[in-house]
């Protein structure tokens with residue numbers, strides 16, 4: 001991980017920390033209502049309503065500058081401008097972001113958080129383990145378990161820049177999973193990944209969630225990448241979000257309802273829509 005990596009090294013984790021955090025009483029990995037952020041130029045994203053279950057994928061897409069990266073940061077408790085209700089694995093991420101952040105992990109965000117491409121996979125595992133305070137033997141063991149889920153291994157001496165785009169995306173998420181967490185985010189997951197391989201990429205992401213009963217949220221360049229069972233979030237240029245599950249799974253995002261606890265700007269009525277998409 002390059003110095004751009006955002007994670008500071010906390011105190012070394014105890015063995016119990018190396019187990020995935022308990023799911024919240026609701027069983028949801030994430031519960032968001034009226035999630036929004038504004039800057040000096042107005043709304044950055046939202047309002048967004050979203051419920052994420054364990055082993056669920058979410059795909060966020062939209063034109064450039066519509067707040068995809070900012071929303072990823074917000075969903076992991078890392079965007080201080082966020083307003084609304086955000087519960088991550090049972091922890092109130094607005095009131096207690098530092099507690100909530102420990103339940104999440106960032107694979108990539110823009111140019112700010114990226115694996116260092118000149119490092120080998122072995123070096124990357126060691127560095128991510130160090131940054132996330134996971135002992136090396138545990139980190140290596142976690143990577144082996146992830147590889148079992150993914151279905152292939154990557155030679156440890158391979159530099160990340162030598163990986164294919166799909167391998168690179170998978171490796172980025174795998175490195176973010178060295179420390180157990182409930183929510184992993186990856187920005188621009190499909191960049192440079194051939195369209196024909198993108199379905200497989202998301203199938204592999206889905207398998208990776210089995211390790212910790214986690215959820216993965218990915219932003220994509222293409223707008224048709226959300227596979228069945230996942231949640232699709234479109235961030236249009238007007239900064240309004242449409243959230244709807246793909247057919248075949250339970251409705252995981254409900255139509256926006258005003259939430260008194262949200263604390264958002266009342267001038268911006270929640271506009272998030274939940275629509276069950278049929279196969280036809």
Ligand SMILES: Nc1ncnc2c1ncn2[C@@H]1O[C@H](COP(=O)(O)OP(=O)(O)OP(=O)(O)O)[C@@H](O)[C@H]1O
Pocket residue numbers: 038039040044062063064065066067068069070071081110
């Ligand atoms: N901390 C911040 N404070 C104020 N404005 C911000 C902040 N972070 C992002 N923005 C603004 O929010 C908007 C959305 O930025 P963001 O990078 O999230 O968009 P994006 O959809 O990921 O774009 P791209 O596809 O180019 O990566 C931009 O106008 C950006 O300047």
